[in-house]
Amino acid sequence: xxxxxxxxxxxxxxRIIAYVVLIFITIMCLFWFYILFVNATxxxxxLNKGFTILPGGNLGKNxxxxxxxxxxxxxxxxxxxxxxxxxxxxxxTYFSTMTAFAIHAYDFKLKKFMFTFILAIMMIPTQVTxxxxxxxxxxxxxxxxxxxxxxxxxxxxxxxxxxxxxxxANIPLELMESARIDGAGEFLIFNRIALPLMKPAxxxxxxxxxxxxxxxxxxxxxxxxxxxxxxxxxxxxxxRSADFLKFDMGQVYMFIAMSILPVIVVYIFMAKNIVAGMxxxxxxx
Numbered sequence: 001x002x003x004x005x006x007x008x009x010x011x012x013x014x015r016i017i018a019y020v021v022l023i024f025i026t027i028m029c030l031f032w033f034y035i036l037f038v039n040a041t042x043x044x045x046x047l048n049k050g051f052t053i054l055p056g057g058n059l060g061k062n063x064x065x066x067x068x069x070x071x072x073x074x075x076x077x078x079x080x081x082x083x084x085x086x087x088x089x090x091x092x093t094y095f096s097t098m099t100a101f102a103i104h105a106y107d108f109k110l111k112k113f114m115f116t117f118i119l120a121i122m123m124i125p126t127q128v129t130x131x132x133x134x135x136x137x138x139x140x141x142x143x144x145x146x147x148x149x150x151x152x153x154x155x156x157x158x159x160x161x162x163x164x165x166x167x168x169a170n171i172p173l174e175l176m177e178s179a180r181i182d183g184a185g186e187f188l189i190f191n192r193i194a195l196p197l198m199k200p201a202x203x204x205x206x207x208x209x210x211x212x213x214x215x216x217x218x219x220x221x222x223x224x225x226x227x228x229x230x231x232x233x234x235x236x237x238x239x240r241s242a243d244f245l246k247f248d249m250g251q252v253y254m255f256i257a258m259s260i261l262p263v264i265v266v267y268i269f270m271a272k273n274i275v276a277g278m279x280x281x282x283x284x285x
Contacts, residue, residue, distance in 0.1 A: 033260070039253040047249045062254040069251070072235050073227055074258075081214055081231040082262065084149050088213040089206045092156040097202060100163035101194050105176055115164070122157035126218060134222060144225045153213065159205045166201040167194075210266050214259075232259045 039047060042056035067074055103115055137143050171194060179189045195202070217233035224230050230238075236255050 036253060036260070037257050040250070040257040042253075043250050044248050047253075058250055059254075062248075062250045065248065066251050066254050066258075069239075072239060073230075074235070074255075076228055077230055077232045077235045078258075078262075080146070080229060081233075081259075084146055084220075084231060085210045085213040087146075087150045088153040089210040091150065092153045092159050092209045093202050093206045095154045096156045096159035096205070097163045097195065097198055098190060099160050100167055101190050103164055104167040104171070105173065105189075105194075118157050118160055121155075122161070130218075130222060137223065143223060144229060145223070146229070148223050149213075149216075149220060153209070156209065159209065162205055163198065163201055166198065171197055207267055211263055214263055 035051075035053075038053065038055050040062060041059040042052075043058040043061070046052075046056050046058065066072070099118075103111065133148075134143075137145075137148050142148050175193065176189055179193055184192075215233060216231075217237065220231045221234055221237070224234065232255075236252070236259065239255060240252055
C-alpha cells in the first residue's frame with residue numbers, strides 16, 4: 001500500500017511540474033506576440049522611449065496612417081498574399097499526398113530511386129536555383145505573375161516525405177486491395193479512402209504550407225515588380241526601408257500585427273482537424 005501511495009504521489013508531482021513547465025513555455029511564446037500588438041498601439045515617440053508592457057493610445061492613428069499611405073497598397077497586398085498562400089497550400093498538400101500515395105501503394109521499377117531522388121531535391125536551397133529560375137521565367141514571359149509562385153509549389157518534397165511516413169503508419173495496403181476487389185478505381189480509392197484517412201496530416205501540412213507561403217519574401221521579391229501584385233512581406237520591407245526621417249516604427253508594428261492575424265485565423269480554423277483520429281476522419285469522409 002505504501003508503495004502505491006508513494007508511486008501515486010510521484011506521478012501527481014511530476015504532472016504538476018509538467019503543467020507548470022508547459023504553462024511557462026506557453027507564456028514565453030505568447031509574450032512576444034503580446035509585445036508586438038502593444039507596440040502596434042504606440043507612436044514613434046513612445047517607441048523611442050523604450051520598452052513598456054502597457055498598450056499605448058495610438059492604435060487608431062497607426063491604422064489610419066497605414067491605410068492612407070499612398071505608397072503601400074495594403075488591401076491589395078493582403079489579397080495577393082491570401083490568393084498565393086491558399087493556392088499554394090491546396091496544391092502542395094493535394095499533389096504531394098497523391099505522390100506519396102503512388103510511392104506507398106504501388107510497386108514499380110525504380111521506386112526506391114524515385115523516393116531517394118525526391119528527398120535529395122529537398123536538400124537543394126532555393127537560392128541556388130534562383131538565377132536559372134528567373135532566366136526561365138523571362139524566356140516564357142511569366143515575370144511579374146502569380147503563376148511562378150503557385151505552380152512550383154506542387155512539388156513539395158518536405159510535404160511528400162511527411163505524407164509518406166504518415167501513410168506507412170496509418171494506411172494499410174490491405175485496405176486498398178479490398179477496395180480494388182470491390183471494383184473501385186485508383187482515383188476513387190485515393191479521393192474517397194486515402195484522403196479522408198489523411199485529414200489530420202493534411203491539416204498540419206496545409207497550415208505549414210500556408211504560413212511558409214505567407215511569410216515568403218525571397219521568391220516574390222525576385223518575381224513581382226508592379227505594386228499591385230506585391231505581397232505583404234515585400235510591402236513590409238518597403239515600409240521598413242523608408243527614409244529615416246519619414247520612418248514610423250508604429251506603422252511597421254501595426255503592419256506586422258495585421259500580417260500575423262490571418263495566419264492565426266487559419267491555424268484556429270484548421271487546428272480542429274489535427275487532433276481528429278484516423279478512424280473519425282474516415283467515418284466523416
